[in-house]
Amino acid sequence: METTRFALVDCNSFYVSCERVFRPELNGRPVVVLSNNDGCVIARSNEAKALDIKMGTPYFQMKELAKQERVEVFSSNYELYGDMSRRVANTLAQFTPNLEIYSIDECFMDLSHLKPEEVAEYGKQIKKTVERWTGIPVSVGVACTKTLAKVANRLAKKRVGADGVLVLESKQETEEALRQTEVGDVWGIGRQHARRLQQLDVHTAWDLQKLPEGWVKKHMAVTGLRTLLELRGKPCQELEIEAPARKNICTSRSFGRPLTQLTDIEEALSTHTVRCATKLRKQGSCASSLTVFLMTNRFAVTEHNFCNSRTKQLASPTSNELELLRHAISLLRVMFRAGKRYVKVGIILNDLVPASEVQLDLFSHQNDEKQTKLMHTLDTLRQRFGHHSLKYAVQGAIDESNRHKEEQQKAPWMLRKDHISSCYTTAVEELLVIRK
């Protein structure tokens, strides 16, 4: 029987690295990237980590420090990061087609076919090639299960002399790695389980791996048991080359500032709904129900906290955004209460089914086919001319297409993006600037 071998390739401080590719003078300097609405820190360069800036720190709490230490601050630019992510994945695909795109900055690769003595050199080649072709620095961890590959990857980043590549082949190498890994840093062990395990004197991945299966199953469910077995070297999770179809699709955003007017919230919700429906059709699915949720500020002590949601079951599954829009707006109107300051609205499309399997409702519109063609046309035009090229009146007159727009020219629900970089790789005008 062939033993399995997985590599985990993880981009170092991915969002920061994307910004640095086009601003190389920022290498060696502290850089952070903020979440949507410039809320919290979600990516940090090593120099920023050295300043003790923690993941998830609200930006307003570190503004002063950023100024003092000349930290370069970016709003998140997902168009850029998504494009860079595709470049990294395409590069990795040159090494093996057995590739799982696990997240925007991580890929698992199947390296079972290699001889043990070839693995380390192969890992170095992967790292070098990605950096040369995309400009993004990566770390590579290799082991016989996904969970152990994660462990290896963490240490590849941390260990001096590892140089960003670590292979766990022998029992001794694996044991040493597990002893050096805190239990809370194991993939699948979150805050709750980590705290509980610490209380039981289980501090490292090595301690965790020694626990009895029965206890782990009882207290950490089968997902915990899988983690345990994978730490022991028994693979429980395969490579997922084809991304499985999503079961829910959600689009939501905080507003640029708290809102009190229904019409403003309707503009935001209808824009989210169109986005969400576009994602739905891209996956080739129809939604059987939709949920709209509306939130007041969960941090405000003075306001009566309010998070409400309403769900609508549809007569038959649909991907028609006109229909989804109608239902979303009517759910919002039922929920809305005057006099509250709202901070966020969102839509979730649930119980998705493949469009090809949707039962035709004999009593519904005769013009279903016409509607399908209309949606297809909308998708094509938006893809070609940008998402803002075709809108409904309810979405409001102002759009986000000019990303550097002054605050007062934006609709009140639109995100703050005070530190946005250019879409170097995808925006036509940017490409022209680069060519000049």
Place this chain on the structure above:
DNA sequence: TCTGGGGTCCTAGGACCC
């Protein structure tokens, strides 16, 4: 003034059925 967004899986417990 200022605290992200988008997912998955699992389990317990209630409702309901025979």
Place this chain on the structure above:
DNA sequence: TCTGGGGTCCTAGGACCC
């Protein structure tokens, strides 16, 4: 007063991931 047993389905909530 006593008040079976086993199965399924659904949902809310918890925990986790990046």
